[in-house]
Amino acid sequence: MSATRTDRGLAVELTDLTRVYGSNRALDGLTLHLEPGELVALLGPSGCGKTTALRILAGLDAATSGTVSVGGRDITRVSANKRDMGMVFQAYSLFPHLTVADNVAFGLRLRGTSASARRARALEMLELVGLGQHASKYASQLSGGQQQRVALARALAIEPSVLLLDEPLSALDAKVRVQLRDEIRRIQLEVGTTTLFVTHDQEEALAVADRVGVMNSGRLEQIAPPAELYERPATPFVASFVGLHNKVAATVSAGVASVLGASVPVIEGSVESGSGIAMVRPESLTVTPSPSGTSSVVSVGFLGPISRVHVLTDSGDALIAQLPSSLADGLAPQDRVDVTIAPTPVLVVHS
Numbered sequence: 001m002s003a004t005r006t007d008r009g010l011a012v013e014l015t016d017l018t019r020v021y022g023s024n025r026a027l028d029g030l031t032l033h034l035e036p037g038e039l040v041a042l043l044g045p046s047g048c049g050k051t052t053a054l055r056i057l058a059g060l061d062a063a064t065s066g067t068v069s070v071g072g073r074d075i076t077r078v079s080a081n082k083r084d085m086g087m088v089f090q091a092y093s094l095f096p097h098l099t100v101a102d103n104v105a106f107g108l109r110l111r112g113t114s115a116s117a118r119r120a121r122a123l124e125m126l127e128l129v130g131l132g133q134h135a136s137k138y139a140s141q142l143s144g145g146q147q148q149r150v151a152l153a154r155a156l157a158i159e160p161s162v163l164l165l166d167e168p169l170s171a172l173d174a175k176v177r178v179q180l181r182d183e184i185r186r187i188q189l190e191v192g193t194t195t196l197f198v199t200h201d202q203e204e205a206l207a208v209a210d211r212v213g214v215m216n217s218g219r220l221e222q223i224a225p226p227a228e229l230y231e232r233p234a235t236p237f238v239a240s241f242v243g244l245h246n247k248v249a250a251t252v253s254a255g256v257a258s259v260l261g262a263s264v265p266v267i268e269g270s271v272e273s274g275s276g277i278a279m280v281r282p283e284s285l286t287v288t289p290s291p292s293g294t295s296s297v298v299s300v301g302f303l304g305p306i307s308r309v310h311v312l313t314d315s316g317d318a319l320i321a322q323l324p325s326s327l328a329d330g331l332a333p334q335d336r337v338d339v340t341i342a343p344t345p346v347l348v349v350h351s
Contacts, residue, residue, distance in 0.1 A: 009035075009036035009037030009038070009192050009193055009194040010036055010070050010071035010161045010162065010194055011033070011034065011035060011036050011070070011071060011072070011194070012032075012033070012034040012057065012068075012069070012070050012162055012194055012196070013032075013033055013034075013067075013068070013069045013070075014030055014031060014032040014033075014053065014056070014057065014066070014067075014068055015031050015066055015067045015068075015069075016029050016030070016031055016065065016066040016067070017029070017030040017031070017053065017056060017063045017065070017066035017067075017068070018030075018063060018064045018065045018066055018218075019049070019052050019056065019061065019063055019064050019218075020064045025217075025218050026047075026049050026052040026218055027049045027052055027053060027056075027063070027064075027066075027218045028049075028217065028218035028219050029066075029218075029219065030049065030053055030066070030215075030218065030219065030220055031220070032053070032213060032220060032223070034194050034195075034196065035194075035210075036194055037192045037193070037194055038194060038195070038210045038211065039185070039188050039194075039195040039197060039208060039209050039210050040195070040196055040197070040209060040210065040211050040212070040213060040223070041196075041197040041198070041199060041204070041205035041208060041209035041211075041212045041213070042054070042196065042197070042198045042199075042205075042212075042213050042215055043199060043200070043201075043202060043205040043212055043213065043214050043215070043241075043242070044200065044214055044215035044216060044241070045200060045216075045241070046200065048215040048216055048217060048218070049215050049217070049218040049219075050198045050215050051166055051167075051198055052218075053196075053198075053215075054164050054166050054196055054198050056068060057085070057162070057164065057196060058080055058083065058085050058087060058164050059075070059078065059079060059080030059081075059082075059083045059085070060080055063076070070083070070084075070161055070162060071161065083161075083162075084158070084160055084161045084162070085160050085161070085162050085163075085164055086154075086155030086156055086158060086160030086162070086163045086164065086193070087155055087163075087164045087165075087166070088148070088151050088152050088155045088163075088164070088165050088166070088168045089151075089166045089167070089168065090166065090167040090168060090170050090171050091171070092139070092144075092147040092148055092150070092151045093151065094139040094147055094150055094151065094154075095139070096138065096139050096140060097138075098138075099135065099136050099137065099138060100126065100131065100134050100135050100136070100137050100138070100139070100142070100150050101119065101122045101123065101126065101135040101136065102122070103139070103150055103154055104121075104122040104125050104126060104150060104153045104154045104157050105118040105119065105121065105122040105157065106154060107154060107157055107158040108121060108122075108157055108158060111158065121157050122135070122153075122157060123135060125153035125154075125156055125157045126150075126153055128153065128156070128187055128190070128191075129149040129150070129152055129153045129183065129187065130149065130183070131146060131149055131150065131153070134146065143176075144171060144172050144173075144176065145172055145176040145179070145180055148168060148169070148171075148172065148180060149180065149183070151168075152168070152184065152187065156187070156191060156193070160193060161193075161194070162193065162194050162195070162196065163188065163193045163194070163195040163196075164195075164196050164198075165184070165195065165196070165197040165198065166198045167198060167199055167200070168180075168184070168197075169181055169199075169201075169204065170199075170200075170201070177204070181204055181207060181208055182207070182208075184197075184208060185207070185208040188208075197209060202241070202242050202243065205226070206226040206229075206230065206242075207226075209226060210225065211223055211224060211225055211226075212224065212225075212226055212229050212242075214229065214237070214238045214241060214242060216237050216241075221234065221235050221237050221238050222234040222235060222238045229242060230242055230243055231344070231345070232267050232268075232345065232347075233267070233279070233347055234268075234269055235269070236279070236347070236349045239279040239347050239349075240279070243281060244281070244282050244320060244322070245279045245280060245281055245282075246279075246280040246281075246282065246285070246317075246319050246320060247277045247278070247279065247280075248260060248277065248278045248280050248317060248319070249275070249277065249278075249317070249351070250275070250276050250277065250278035250346070250348050251274065251275050251276075252266055252270060252271050252272065252273055252274060252275075252276060252348050253273055254273075257270070257276075257278055257346060257348050259278045259280065259341055259346065260280075260285075260339060260340070260341045261340075262340065262341050262343070263343075264278075264341060264342075264343050264344065264345065264346055265343070265344075265345045265346075266345060266346060266347070266348050267345045267346060267347045267348075269347065270346075270347055270348040270349070271348045271349065271350055275351055276348040276349055276350055276351050277348065277349050277350070277351045278346045278347070278348045279346060279347045279348075279349065280341060280346055281322075281344075282308065282320045282321055282322035283321075283322040284341055284342045284344050284346075285319060285320075285321035285322070285339055285340070285341055285342075286321065286323065286327075286339070286340045286341075286342070287309050287311060287321045287323060287327075287328070287331065287337045287338075287339055288337060288338045288340070289330070289331065289335060289336070289337055290336060290337055290338045291336055292336070293336040293337045293338040293339075294313060294314050294315075294338065294339075295311045295312060295313040295314065295319070295336070295337050295338065295339050296311065296312055296314075296334055296335065296336055296337065297309060297310070297311055297331050297332060297333055297334065297335040297337055298310040298311060298312050298318075298333060299333055300328055300331050300332070300333075302325060302328075303325075304325070305324065305325055306322055306323065306324060306325055307322075307323055307324075307325045307328035307329075308320055308321070308322050309321045309322075309323060309328055309331055311337060311339055313339065319339060321339065
């Protein structure tokens with residue numbers, strides 16, 4: 001995902017960060033670079049170290065070793081209140097006794113900004129997040145999604161050098177979460193602030209980020225643009241964590257894998273030769289009705305424009321194919337089908 005950047009973003013550099021809690025290595029040599037104005041999402045399961053990395057960048061936690069720099073300035077030992085970071089967390093943390101406008105202006109008040117300038121900036125930010133008409137309300141009068149927009153406006157009001165978002169949408173219902181994630185991306189592009197977005201939701205990460213970093217056990221397994229990460233996972237963990245996949249027996253020779261009776265190219269990092277397991281995306285499979293087919297339909301799940309067809313091959317492989325619903329229409333359990341694979345690259349790992 002690319003867009004025009006403003007000149008307000010600063011580069012961020014996390015270099016060889018470790019964080020040790022007793023016998024637990026929450027971070028194990030993390031190195032991460034964010035370009036000026038870039039939005040990078042850190043994705044991974046609970047306990048993988050993504051929030052620890054964000055807290056160290058924010059100055060809310062200290063690294064055991066390694067350095068943090070913003071705009072070329074080493075801030076490793078700079079206190080949190082002097083790092084010029086805007087932060088939005090899962091909990092909205094709005095002050096109930098202050099109006100929406102006063103909540104947004106709170107950071108400016110701490111910085112000694114005049115009352116008139118605070119008011120003007122708060123109203124500007126509320127317009128940016130679509131809440132200009134709610135300036136005089138209190139948090140209790142807003143929905144959860146609106147409160148999170150206020151929290152975002154408050155973080156942006158101080159014109160931070162870096163914006164930090166830690167699971168900011170996980171407390172919201174699904175529809176509001178999608179709407180607000182798109183709004184966050186729109187606003188981030190408009191403002192141009194370098195942003196680190198931490199989430200465990202892969203769809204969220206792929207939808208908003210310029211690049212997505214997948215973390216596992218304190219290490220960065222891969223960082224790449226969303227399409228590259230999805231289509232060319234660098235490790236078995238990335239392949240299994242990002243998106244659905246099928247594990248299918250394969251044989252590799254000269255950069256080509258034999259999978260489900262077809263030849264497909266392999267991704268760099270795959271088994272070089274011999275047998276292995278191919279990680280095949282559901283959308284790479286096509287299911288076609290055939291009385292003499294070598295598989296049978298187990299179930300069909302309708303998901304609107306797409307459907308997921310669960311299939312069992314005669315050799316005992318359970319597969320999931322993702323098809324346009326128009327192609328899945330008419331398929332029913334016990335139907336005999338043929339399953340074919342598209343010639344897109346696959347990652348083949350050792351069995």
